[in-house]
Amino acid sequence: METILEIFDPSFLSRNSVYISLLVGFVVPLVGVYLVLRRVVFLGVALPQVSSCGIAFAFALQGWGWIPHAHDSAQERAIALAGSIVFTIGTILVLSVLERRGRGLIEGRTGLVYVMAGAWSILLLVKNPFGQHGMLELLRGEIIAVSTVDLLLTGGTFLPVVAGLVLFQKEFLLVSYDRDMAVSLKKHVMFWDSLLFAFIGLTISVSVMSVGPLVAFGFLLLPPLIAYQFARNTAQFLWLSSVIGGMAAVAGFAVAYAQDLPVGPTDLALLGILYVVTFLGRKGVELYRERRMRAATGA
Amino acid sequence: MNDSVLLKMERVSVGYGRHVVLSDIDLTLERGAFIGLIGANGSGKSTLLRTILGLLPALNGRMEFLSNGGKGPVLGFVPQRESLDPAFLVSGLEVVLMGTCGYVPPGRFFRRADKEWARHCLAQVGAFDLASRRFSELSGGQKQRILIARALATKPDFLLLDEPTTGIDAATTRSILEVLGRLHEQQGLAILMVNHDIGAMRASVREVIWIHEGRLLRGPAADLLKREKIEEILGPSLN
Numbered sequence: 001m002e003t004i005l006e007i008f009d010p011s012f013l014s015r016n017s018v019y020i021s022l023l024v025g026f027v028v029p030l031v032g033v034y035l036v037l038r039r040v041v042f043l044g045v046a047l048p049q050v051s052s053c054g055i056a057f058a059f060a061l062q063g064w065g066w067i068p069h070a071h072d073s074a075q076e077r078a079i080a081l082a083g084s085i086v087f088t089i090g091t092i093l094v095l096s097v098l099e100r101r102g103r104g105l106i107e108g109r110t111g112l113v114y115v116m117a118g119a120w121s122i123l124l125l126v127k128n129p130f131g132q133h134g135m136l137e138l139l140r141g142e143i144i145a146v147s148t149v150d151l152l153l154t155g156g157t158f159l160p161v162v163a164g165l166v167l168f169q170k171e172f173l174l175v176s177y178d179r180d181m182a183v184s185l186k187k188h189v190m191f192w193d194s195l196l197f198a199f200i201g202l203t204i205s206v207s208v209m210s211v212g213p214l215v216a217f218g219f220l221l222l223p224p225l226i227a228y229q230f231a232r233n234t235a236q237f238l239w240l241s242s243v244i245g246g247m248a249a250v251a252g253f254a255v256a257y258a259q260d261l262p263v264g265p266t267d268l269a270l271l272g273i274l275y276v277v278t279f280l281g282r283k284g285v286e287l288y289r290e291r292r293m294r295a296a297t298g299a
Numbered sequence: 300m301n302d303s304v305l306l307k308m309e310r311v312s313v314g315y316g317r318h319v320v321l322s323d324i325d326l327t328l329e330r331g332a333f334i335g336l337i338g339a340n341g342s343g344k345s346t347l348l349r350t351i352l353g354l355l356p357a358l359n360g361r362m363e364f365l366s367n368g369g370k371g372p373v374l375g376f377v378p379q380r381e382s383l384d385p386a387f388l389v390s391g392l393e394v395v396l397m398g399t400c401g402y403v404p405p406g407r408f409f410r411r412a413d414k415e416w417a418r419h420c421l422a423q424v425g426a427f428d429l430a431s432r433r434f435s436e437l438s439g440g441q442k443q444r445i446l447i448a449r450a451l452a453t454k455p456d457f458l459l460l461d462e463p464t465t466g467i468d469a470a471t472t473r474s475i476l477e478v479l480g481r482l483h484e485q486q487g488l489a490i491l492m493v494n495h496d497i498g499a500m501r502a503s504v505r506e507v508i509w510i511h512e513g514r515l516l517r518g519p520a521a522d523l524l525k526r527e528k529i530e531e532i533l534g535p536s537l538n
Contacts, residue, residue, distance in 0.1 A: 176387075184374050234393060
């Protein structure tokens with residue numbers, strides 16, 4: 001508890017890192033819910049990798065002299081973010097169009113994207129030591145040195161995403177759940193799908209810049225998987241996933257700070273433990289109820 | 300043009316991509332009709348239904364919805380319940396509220412009146428107590444009632460159902476058909492129901508469209524579904 005009070009103290013040196021962890025913890029699971037519901041979780045692995053590839057490409061452009069070298073870290077991050085957003089949103093929109101046309105294997109395409117993005121990230125950075133250093137920090141999920149500009153950028157991106165997810169929840173749910181019904185109601189399915197995927201792509205791009213691809217994927221997947229066990233409807237599923245993500249981000253930061261561990265992996269380890277505990281607990285309760293029912297009916 | 304006509308199809312071909320399933324269809328559907336669409340597996344029943352719904356484009360010919368008010372009619376669609384993914388954590392009420400998305404504009408939350416309307420639709424099909432239950436955990440018959448309530452929530456002019464009684468026991472089938480019959484009687488709702496259960500059709504619909512060897516045979520259910528007529532259409536293979 002003392003550690004938690006300490007990290008929330010306004011004079012805490014890494015307070016920006018705490019805030020960015022919280023933002024990622026609360027917001028990323030909200031888009032993860034749609035990846036889980038639409039059974040495209042693998043996209044959650046591939047897109048952070050694509051985002052990393054976009055960042056690597058932005059670094060490579062500087063290395064090749066195609067764009068001027070960034071002179072300060074804010075400029076460097078802006079270029080990297082642009083690369084991340086262009087690659088992620090571009091990929092997700094192309095994949096969503098192909099999904100709607102129903103041609104080929106979705107998993108196969110996503111796997112191909114993942115492998116290619118991973119391979120190209122390495123190839124683009126292998127002769128770019130400056131970029132390699134920056135990418136290594138991202139891959140480790142270090143959330144320590146966060147500038148106020150980064151924080152504002154992340155918050156400024158997440159705000160319209162959350163507003164859009166809340167305002168258009170019924171449209172996103174309708175086109176995700178029953179496309180035929182949406183068409184029969186004369187809804188522009190392609191538009192709503194594209195908007196949802198743009199929100200997902202934007203969230204992933206910014207979170208990969210903030211916490212790295214592994215941690216971004218963890219927050220996309222684990223809080224919704226935990227919440228899925230308890231939620232009764234979509235609204236519950238959304239807010240429960242977000243609360244679990246946010247709580248895990250706070251707890252993970254406190255543990256990492258107290259034990260001198262990297263923040264991102266600590267967050268994910270905690271979420272993993274929470275998933276196993278809740279899964280076993282739920283199964284135990286189900287088993288207990290079943291036995292009591294059997295005993296009551298004399299079966 | 301006759302005011303009672305709801306849909307007019309002239310020399311329409313339906314199918315998927317370049318694959319024509321039915322060609323040169325001439326079909327007129329009237330307001331207040333209760334029509335059953337039957338045919339063997341693969342005969343084109345669902346393809347025709349999906350074309351009417353706008354889910355598939357007509358490959359050629361002319362298809363026109365006619366409306367008294369100038370705007371096209373609202374179509375209430377009841378899909379096959381297996382087509383809906385059980386992974387979604389949606390309650391009965393949430394499913395029915397989806398039906399209101401046709402007139403609740405984007406960015407506006409559901410109001411109390413929308414929820415009351417959804418509950419009223421649930422009550423109409425005898426599923427009021429299923430509002431808070433998770434849709435994926437309901438029985439086949441309960442899901443079907445919820446889906447009919449969702450179609451009613453669209454405030455439809457025309458209700459289209461795709462195999463609503465498939466895989467459902469006889470008693471539940473009877474009660475679902477009773478609900479449809481009541482909606483037709485009380486609200487004058489036009490209904491087109493795809494079904495391959497001749498017994499269910501005979502007990503419910505007024506008129507039948509039978510797709511047989513690429514042709515549409517149409518007539519009163521009492522005539523077209525007589526044993527002798529069925530034997531005449533299907534030939535000696537019936538036995």
